[in-house]
Amino acid sequence: MSLEVLLENSPWMVGLNAAEQYKVRQDIQVKQIAGEGFVCRRGETADYWFGVISGVVKINNVGASGKSTTLLGLAPGSWFGEGSLLKEESRRYDATTLRDSQLALMPKSTFVWLMDNSMFFNRFLITQLNKRLGQFIGAMENERLLDVDARVARSLAALFDSWYPQQTLMLKISQEEIGQLAGLSRQRVNSALKVLELSGLIRVHYGEIHVLDLDKLSTFHSEIPANH
Secondary structure, eight states, X not given: OOHHHHHXXXXXXXXXXXXXXXXXXXXXXXXXXXXXXXXXXXXXXXXXXXXXXXXXXXXXXXXXXXXXXXXXXXXXXXXXXXXXXXXXXXXXXXXXXXXXXXXXXXXHHHHHHHHHHOHHHHHHHHHHHHHHHHHHHXXXXXXXXXXHHHHHHHHHHHXXXXXXXXXXXXXXXXXXXXXXXXXXXXXXXXXXXXXXHHTTSEEEXXXXXXXXXXXXXXXXXXXXXXXX
């Protein structure tokens, strides 16, 4: 995906007028970040709104004990970081790349200018924040209530949210990277992927996941034997 494809398919961009779209294209920057690199760090000043052009980004926090908790995975087409900009506070999380990635960076000044000038952009942000809340609630449910197979299924489904402009339901991602998003070992992810593939929900190729039924993947529950 290129920057232009990202912008053309972003739901907030299509509702802007010609002058607003021109300003966005003039102001936005593109940055290459190597795998396991920082997009932003906890405690940093929030200066940009981020869009994922290519690669995969994870949002995570590290506790006082050193344990890292992944809050969200972001596939190409995703935009994130609006919360810190709206609240005018420092970042409350780390955002890192799982592989070599390309990011679009919209300066805070442009983000605020769009809020001041575009009703459509403001409506998008309300919807985006509401969906983000649902994602975080879902992540909490995944962590506390679901078994391993279901956690992997929901983590994958979240990457293919229809809110983001996916050209195909395919993502280049390794089992180790899925494990980082789901908080599981590569071996446990491998076992879960086999279950999901046998259920007809995904097709696995080396380094790629093809989603065959997104609705069922996003609501997947493992069958529990009757004597349990």
